[in-house]
Amino acid sequence: MPRLVSHPDEVKIISRRFGLGATDIGKYIELDGYKAVQAAISKGPEWIISEMKASGLRGRGGAGFPTGMKWSFVPKQSEKAKYVLVNGDESEPGTCKDHLIFLYDPHAVIEGTMIAGIAIGAKMGFIYLRGEYRYLLKIMEKAVADAYAKGFLGKNIFGSGVDFDIVTQTGAGAYEVGEESALMESLEGKRGVPRIKPPFPAVVGLYGGPTVINNVETIASVPHILLMSGEAYAKVGSERNGGTRLFGISGHVERPGVYELPMGYNLKKAIYDVAGGVRGGKKLKAVVPGGSSTPVLTADEIDVGLDFDQMGKAGTMLGSGGIVVLDETVCMVEFALRTIKFYQHESCGWCIPCREGTDWLKKSITRLHEGGAVDKDIDNIRYLAENMLGRTFCPLGDAAAMPTIGFVQKFRKEFEDHLNGRGCPYKHSLEREEALV
Amino acid sequence: MADVTFTVDGKKLTAPAGTLLIDACKAAGIEVPAFCYYPGLSLQAACRMCVVRLEKVPKLQTACTTTVAEGMVVYTETDEIKQARKATIELLLGNHPLDCPVCDAGGECELQDMTFKYGAGESKYVEIKQHREEQQWSPVVYFDRPRCILCYRCVRVCGEGMDVWALGVENRGVSSVIAPNGGDHLNCEECGMCIDICPVGALTSGTYRYKTRPWEMNHVGTVCTHCGDGCKTTLGVRAVNDGVEIIRGDNRDKSGINGDFLCIKGRYAFDFANNQERLTKPLVRQADGKLASVNWEHAIDFAAQRLKEVRGSRGGKAIGVIGSNRTTNEENYLLQKFARTVLGTNNIDHHRTADYAAFTAALQGRADREASLRDFASAPAILLLGNDPTEQHPALAWQIRTNVRLNRARLYVANHAEIKLRRQAKAAVTIPQIGYASFVEYLSGNDGVFAGNANTSAFRDSVRKEESLLIVFGSEFRGRDIASLVQFGLSLPNVKFACLGDYANSRGAADMGVLPDLLPGYVPVSAPAHFAEEYGSALPTEPGFDMVEMFDAATRGDLSALYVVGSNPVARYGMDASALKNTFLIVQDMFLTETAVLADVIFPSANLYEKAGTATNTYGDLQLVKKAADKAGVRTDFELIVRLAEKMGTHPKNLVPFGKGVRADFGQSRGVQSGEADRHAVWLAANDLEPKLSPFDPFAIFDEIQRLVPAYNVPRLNLLAGNDEHLKSELVQIDTNATRRDLVLPSQDGLYTSGTLGNYSAKLKEVVASHTTMNATETAAD
Amino acid sequence: MATEKTTIFSPELAARFDKLVTLYPVRRSALVPMLLYAQDEVGYISTAVIAEVAERIGIRENDVQSVLSYYSMLRTKPAGKYNVQVCTNISCMVCDGYKILEHCKKRLGIGHKEVTSDGLFSLEEVECIGACCWAPAIQINYDFYDELTPEKMDQILDDYKAGRGKETV
Ligand SMILES: Cc1cc2nc3c(=O)[nH]c(=O)nc-3n(C[C@H](O)[C@H](O)[C@H](O)COP(=O)(O)O)c2cc1C
Ligand code: SF4
Numbered sequence A: 001m002p003r004l005v006s007h008p009d010e011v012k013i014i015s016r017r018f019g020l021g022a023t024d025i026g027k028y029i030e031l032d033g034y035k036a037v038q039a040a041i042s043k044g045p046e047w048i049i050s051e052m053k054a055s056g057l058r059g060r061g062g063a064g065f066p067t068g069m070k071w072s073f074v075p076k077q078s079e080k081a082k083y084v085l086v087n088g089d090e091s092e093p094g095t096c097k098d099h100l101i102f103l104y105d106p107h108a109v110i111e112g113t114m115i116a117g118i119a120i121g122a123k124m125g126f127i128y129l130r131g132e133y134r135y136l137l138k139i140m141e142k143a144v145a146d147a148y149a150k151g152f153l154g155k156n157i158f159g160s161g162v163d164f165d166i167v168t169q170t171g172a173g174a175y176e177v178g179e180e181s182a183l184m185e186s187l188e189g190k191r192g193v194p195r196i197k198p199p200f201p202a203v204v205g206l207y208g209g210p211t212v213i214n215n216v217e218t219i220a221s222v223p224h225i226l227l228m229s230g231e232a233y234a235k236v237g238s239e240r241n242g243g244t245r246l247f248g249i250s251g252h253v254e255r256p257g258v259y260e261l262p263m264g265y266n267l268k269k270a271i272y273d274v275a276g277g278v279r280g281g282k283k284l285k286a287v288v289p290g291g292s293s294t295p296v297l298t299a300d301e302i303d304v305g306l307d308f309d310q311m312g313k314a315g316t317m318l319g320s321g322g323i324v325v326l327d328e329t330v331c332m333v334e335f336a337l338r339t340i341k342f343y344q345h346e347s348c349g350w351c352i353p354c355r356e357g358t359d360w361l362k363k364s365i366t367r368l369h370e371g372g373a374v375d376k377d378i379d380n381i382r383y384l385a386e387n388m389l390g391r392t393f394c395p396l397g398d399a400a401a402m403p404t405i406g407f408v409q410k411f412r413k414e415f416e417d418h419l420n421g422r423g424c425p426y427k428h429s430l431e432r433e434e435a436l437v
Numbered sequence B: 001m002a003d004v005t006f007t008v009d010g011k012k013l014t015a016p017a018g019t020l021l022i023d024a025c026k027a028a029g030i031e032v033p034a035f036c037y038y039p040g041l042s043l044q045a046a047c048r049m050c051v052v053r054l055e056k057v058p059k060l061q062t063a064c065t066t067t068v069a070e071g072m073v074v075y076t077e078t079d080e081i082k083q084a085r086k087a088t089i090e091l092l093l094g095n096h097p098l099d100c101p102v103c104d105a106g107g108e109c110e111l112q113d114m115t116f117k118y119g120a121g122e123s124k125y126v127e128i129k130q131h132r133e134e135q136q137w138s139p140v141v142y143f144d145r146p147r148c149i150l151c152y153r154c155v156r157v158c159g160e161g162m163d164v165w166a167l168g169v170e171n172r173g174v175s176s177v178i179a180p181n182g183g184d185h186l187n188c189e190e191c192g193m194c195i196d197i198c199p200v201g202a203l204t205s206g207t208y209r210y211k212t213r214p215w216e217m218n219h220v221g222t223v224c225t226h227c228g229d230g231c232k233t234t235l236g237v238r239a240v241n242d243g244v245e246i247i248r249g250d251n252r253d254k255s256g257i258n259g260d261f262l263c264i265k266g267r268y269a270f271d272f273a274n275n276q277e278r279l280t281k282p283l284v285r286q287a288d289g290k291l292a293s294v295n296w297e298h299a300i301d302f303a304a305q306r307l308k309e310v311r312g313s314r315g316g317k318a319i320g321v322i323g324s325n326r327t328t329n330e331e332n333y334l335l336q337k338f339a340r341t342v343l344g345t346n347n348i349d350h351h352r353t354a355d356y357a358a359f360t361a362a363l364q365g366r367a368d369r370e371a372s373l374r375d376f377a378s379a380p381a382i383l384l385l386g387n388d389p390t391e392q393h394p395a396l397a398w399q400i401r402t403n404v405r406l407n408r409a410r411l412y413v414a415n416h417a418e419i420k421l422r423r424q425a426k427a428a429v430t431i432p433q434i435g436y437a438s439f440v441e442y443l444s445g446n447d448g449v450f451a452g453n454a455n456t457s458a459f460r461d462s463v464r465k466e467e468s469l470l471i472v473f474g475s476e477f478r479g480r481d482i483a484s485l486v487q488f489g490l491s492l493p494n495v496k497f498a499c500l501g502d503y504a505n506s507r508g509a510a511d512m513g514v515l516p517d518l519l520p521g522y523v524p525v526s527a528p529a530h531f532a533e534e535y536g537s538a539l540p541t542e543p544g545f546d547m548v549e550m551f552d553a554a555t556r557g558d559l560s561a562l563y564v565v566g567s568n569p570v571a572r573y574g575m576d577a578s579a580l581k582n583t584f585l586i587v588q589d590m591f592l593t594e595t596a597v598l599a600d601v602i603f604p605s606a607n608l609y610e611k612a613g614t615a616t617n618t619y620g621d622l623q624l625v626k627k628a629a630d631k632a633g634v635r636t637d638f639e640l641i642v643r644l645a646e647k648m649g650t651h652p653k654n655l656v657p658f659g660k661g662v663r664a665d666f667g668q669s670r671g672v673q674s675g676e677a678d679r680h681a682v683w684l685a686a687n688d689l690e691p692k693l694s695p696f697d698p699f700a701i702f703d704e705i706q707r708l709v710p711a712y713n714v715p716r717l718n719l720l721a722g723n724d725e726h727l728k729s730e731l732v733q734i735d736t737n738a739t740r741r742d743l744v745l746p747s748q749d750g751l752y753t754s755g756t757l758g759n760y761s762a763k764l765k766e767v768v769a770s771h772t773t774m775n776a777t778e779t780a781a782d
Numbered sequence C: 001m002a003t004e005k006t007t008i009f010s011p012e013l014a015a016r017f018d019k020l021v022t023l024y025p026v027r028r029s030a031l032v033p034m035l036l037y038a039q040d041e042v043g044y045i046s047t048a049v050i051a052e053v054a055e056r057i058g059i060r061e062n063d064v065q066s067v068l069s070y071y072s073m074l075r076t077k078p079a080g081k082y083n084v085q086v087c088t089n090i091s092c093m094v095c096d097g098y099k100i101l102e103h104c105k106k107r108l109g110i111g112h113k114e115v116t117s118d119g120l121f122s123l124e125e126v127e128c129i130g131a132c133c134w135a136p137a138i139q140i141n142y143d144f145y146d147e148l149t150p151e152k153m154d155q156i157l158d159d160y161k162a163g164r165g166k167e168t169v
């Protein structure tokens, strides 16, 4: 069972109810549950959206798009039914925050979904969990059933005359399905191949209707924002980055775990103070700051604020909030290899640069790591990654290319050390047999 | 939509708003490369070759999904774009087998062309390439997986275009693979569209693969010889010992009435021409009752003398002529002219598969009421009565599906069977097989004759609300039923009609007067008008025997000679073979058919791929037939008719007005074939005729047709350029009151059969056999 | 032809499918969950499962095939009763995830995607399972085990062998 952690620097908003038994609907109500949605019903869509805009909440799925603005793009009038879609596909390596929300505060997800629905005029919401999260689906299913039993969902919710239904379901193992339009395809019973954009989901989404799609954490933040007011929420965070965020700190730290820190919190402090510093007193080598697709930072580059803009300035991304800390023992070539293997395995195969590029990169880096590289390999790897960047159908290609470029750029020496048949100079590596198939 | 103005590579362009940038560029002569984009199929944006730079947009954009907008500024060939395309090609070539020297697509490969253009000449790839064995998916479809670049064209053309959905994608990422619906084989219509549309050599054809290199073939655009749709096809031919053989049929030039489309027959069933059983020497029945081969001179002379004798002794009335559904218009015209002016008889008919005479009568005098095959691709609404186009008129079915898919055309289907096109229909009703006529009455508003229900009445209401409608009907309609259908149609605004008949030139046979009571252009024999002047006073004016009457007359002993050209009435029309015991029978055919075996003289003849002329499809679209193949030993029906006439004492000039005007054939209609020009020259010299100008010139007859049959007087230049011209049907004059016997007998052909021809196509037989065994094993497994 | 529906699924699962297809605006939306539930019951996606699921949803079998081959949790061959899925992705990798994988290989005597001869266990190296902060982590069927050591791993496998394992379905 995932261990909960805490630290004095945390500002607990989303994680407020973690560990307090809020999976029980009675307990959730006791902890201010379902108040925000009632306020939302009585004050109406315009109020919700203006609060959301004021909150400065930016999408927690990775791209950081302002949530209030996203909701406001949904056309008021629509012939086709509108939908809310909650993205709980959480599959970016290094990321496990949504896991905790489903586990400890499922009603917050339901309530947030309802509020989003009211804001855009949808009568139906879908909560999609990755296939591996079956035990979390059970928790969500029970929470949804309890909400129906209380009359919070279904016809005429809270006696408001408004109907709202929620369907929960899981995928079956596919990272790409986390991409918003691929998620819609998957939910429609198809292969998880993304759609051509435009049209964007806000106009033509699920079943052809206008759809708001948000990350679980984004959605779970919504009730809290309405309860504390958008303005108050915004104040917690940094400039243009409202509120707090769940950061999962993993890898070589003393106290790994998911911490809720204000946006803009310093990365170095997060690693050294919050997570207790590098495990076993070893030296820090590198940090992958926001899930495996974000370009790596060296030990010298981590004095930076954890928000979308500051991380962007530092040449990387805030991403999904999954901070992976690497100590001096890690072979960066092997790390790069494990990263690209993932993207090779998860590429949907639709477009040429991603499909062929990830495979080629995987093969080249494998060879490099095993000692069979030729001189031009390092430049080739970089050439391939650079030629995938910005050319693929969806951002998965970038997600594979960006970190690869980062590894070669910042740890070129380690790549060179692997050349000329010497293979991996880091002896601690175990023998690895099969590649993932 | 309104036009917008935008700039591409510094050029100001205009196009309707909403046009795809890739199409707008193409229209302006700016080529934007693409693998996955294919006009008319759903958009993919998967290959990333068509990337262009839009001003003020941070990333390169795909031209295949960008629609043009006012003021848009586009660059299509900057260094950045060239590099992007080069990299994409490099990525594709990484794992692509470079077996171009043996690949079927070599020389016609879009990947090769683009590699050449974007110069990915040096390979960075040092990994081991994944080899996979080639798979055979059906008698006609092979798949070479490593060559596949996953453009999904095949998947889309099979699903969206054909509505067959036999191809899909399995697995993901680099393991993604195009997969057939039967696991290791295809369950499909075997149309081969997937092969044609494949930009590389991943899908190859069972008939063509590894036979030749594309540049070693000649390519001849002509008309398919199978069904009444008359698709344009490009035949790949090459010289062989005994002539010129066809090795490939496709629709590469996409210029014809069928656009991209060919069905299994058009694409593969040209192989009847290479069948070993093909006759190549004239045969004459000997005293012992056996057929023996003789030389041409002897055979023609023998047949001509016998015909002359019968004409002399019993008159033209004792001679019958049966024409063909698969010869050219010129040959059919010539045949009836020969019958009427040389043999002096109106006893001429052919196997009718549609009642074109009744149709023409019903439409009499009305301009522009006949639908071209092209119209079905754009009409806003279509009413299909009877027939099953998916099986019997594959190109029509293709046009209708395309129209429904791309233009949301409304299709109404009334049929006694569960035909597949119901899947595209906006509304469909099931009516009794004998209920078509009463259903038309019902449509006209007469409730008494047809037991309607809510569904039929909604159907009727929708149809009657249409403001522009094509009505297309099958052989369920004949005679008076056609008249009432046309009458109903004319009560609605903007209606056009199409009458469905079965063979490649059934329509031409009827139009050219291969009928006992009608001259070319449906002019009654009883009132021959200008034909009397042209053909001379000997023209018989009493209607002759129809097909059935000829056999009756033969039984009675009243038919002493029968001349059958390219037809097999015994097998296909169910005529009694024994009726011909005492009739002198001349048959012109490719094979020893059920009718030919009875003959006294057999002339081995050429087929539609081996001659020139014109043919008319069932919709009245006239097209040029070009000579593609050649077979030593055979002669065209045209030549044979002229020679017979000449031996009977008619000067060829009286039959074929060759050498007149400037339209004479200088060999262009014959193509570049073996020895034929010499053969003509010798014959011409021997007969004291002007060299260079041939009495076998189909254009000389075409001149005459254009002069005497006004509907055929269409602009000729377009025709010669290989395009179709729709007949001017309003000019056809016919007596509307005459009642005719219903002699229509549908061919009963489906996708894999083609009358007598089909019996000689090894490919069709192979496909049928494989479908039969497949069905058997699949049922057994259940 | 029999009018009564024959099914290869248990009555509960059949009833679940009947319900599932009604939840969504289009029937096909039930496809992915249906395949997963069918796999849970049957053990893998057999051709019979494909045929019945296709029929229940009203799509072609090759469409089902095309979809199922996309998702990595769906398999067309049987796995062990307990499918041990070891994450070796980045967080787990740096926290000795590969050691756990090696340990499982040795302990079970099988490799990636193999099944023990008694059919009890199968082993799979998988991508990140969303337990990075509690690395190294594994799943056995749908149940998570984290902060593993080889010793802990042995204990877990012993428990399953003895029939004391968790079983989320
Ligand atoms: C390849 C890929 C995978 C993604 N995976 C996830 C995911 O697992 N969870 C998620 O919330 N967003 C994921 N996203 C981002 C979504 O596309 C989308 O931006 C997000 O769900 C929007 O929600 P937000 O605005 O609340 O962040 C992914 C994007 C891409 C391109
Ligand atoms: S970048 Fe292309 S192949 Fe990769 S996941 Fe996206 S669409 Fe699929």
Ligand code: FES
Residues within 6 Å of the ligand: A093, A094, A095, C087, C088, C089, C090, C091, C092, C093, C127, C128, C129, C130, C131, C132, C135, C137
């Ligand atoms: S990396 Fe193993 S659970 Fe995320």
